Amino acid sequence: MARDYYEVLGVSRGASQDEIQQAFRKQARRHHPDVNKDPNAEERFKELNDAYSVLSDPGTRARYDRFGEDFRKIPEDWEERVGTGAGGGGGGFRGWTTAGDGGRVRFTRGFGEDVGGGGVDFEDLFGAFFGGGAGPGGAGPGAGRVTIPGADQEAELPLTVEDAYRGGRRSVTLAGPSGQRTFEVNVPPGVIEGQRIRLAGQGGRGTGDAPAGDLYLRVRIQPHPRFRLDGRNVHVTLPVSPWEAALGATVPVPTPGGTAKVTVPPGSSSGRRLRLRGEGMPDPRGTDGDLYAEIRVMVPPSLGDRERELFEELGRTSAFDPRRER
Structure with missing residues (x-):
């Protein structure tokens, strides 16, 4: 999972807009690449800008609070479309929270009543709403079908200092809800702690014809007996x-x-x-x-x-x- 934007700025989830702005200015002055010569300063500054661009806008912040890091992939009229497809009225689904790895989510209804126990796949859920039967208003098969790109996923990539220094091809095996998957990864020379390597199209499945998400491998440098x-x-x-x-x-x-x-x-x-x-x-x-x-x-x-x-x-x-x- 990507770092929480509130954590990036160092504020609580209930922080006011003024507190968010003050926190951003303080952190930006400290980590601006023109001032901070640390090699990680530029990446940290970009992370701060990304967090502030989301949390400084009340509407975008509200979507982020509700949908988490996948808020950009959820259509703005998602609730309206899903609520209509589910029969409309007060029984519509109101939101979701993550419930484990593998891109699986848990849906909530009304004021937080848990729906579906162990988590629901996007594809399974929206297929039940809109695929293979009458769509909203009885318009026929597939009408109003929601297509959502697959969620980006993240896993850790442990490396020794020497492996991080040299880089090169590595075979990485990850365990997921569907079993183990093995990837061939090209590790750039000189990767550092926290750096991410992107594997395009290897993340969560999309619904309908939507593309799969990406898999990000976050580098974790293992402790070394000699080097720090x-x-x-x-x-x-x-x-x-x-x-x-x-x-x-x-x-x-x-x-x-x-x-x-x-x-x-x-x-x-x-x-x-x-x-x-x-x-x-x-x-x-x-x-x-x-x-x-x-x-x-x-x-x-x-x-x-x-x-x-x-x-x-x-x-x-x-x-x-x-x-x-x-």
Whole structure:
């Protein structure tokens, strides 16, 4: 499911129009791409605009509140047409809410009375109203038939950091109400957490001759024992020895694409970050992310006789005091 528009703007469902406008302005200033240099800022800003365009209009907001993310696919006269097809009068269907995956919905009548128990397929429902029998007013088979495009659906696509970095073809198996389905997916190199991959026409079935919806695979980057992602930037811990930290050295550092070399400046302490420009997640449409290696000074777990002598000599001759304020 797409993110709830109220959640995007950070307001409650009962928020006033003024509160919605204020929330949008505050978020827009924070996430505008000209101000926020985060790689995700542009996508976040588009999401804010989409949410505001819907919730700022009272009529559109009312339809969104009633039909959820599929409100654009429901004809504006849906209630009138369905109510007429069902016999008119007070027994017409008043609305629906989602009731699970697979594009199945639960219809409600009147003031929320549940209809149909475990959910009803659009195609089954509207076929019963308008297909194969007398249409509204007895006009004959198929008269007034409602055609509604299939609902878009969404599923998660778990990827390792390395798989997200490289991209490529993947076979994905998803479980649905009709059983398992397997898809061949082309994962673009450098996909990041939350990015969606669209599979056109693989979503919910449409009614009548209406087209099927799309299936969106939302990327979920799995936890990694070494790498931590922040947008397209990659963070990694870089262990170094006391002498490498003190004297400086060129050491290998792991990246999602392999191994790179980084120069540790002399006098580096734990916590110092070294930046490797362009060694983060690739961006085919922009600037690649960076890799940040954070130094962690490691001491030998045990010392040989000569090592101990050298450290003792260093302790006697060095005036360095790490606990002295500098």
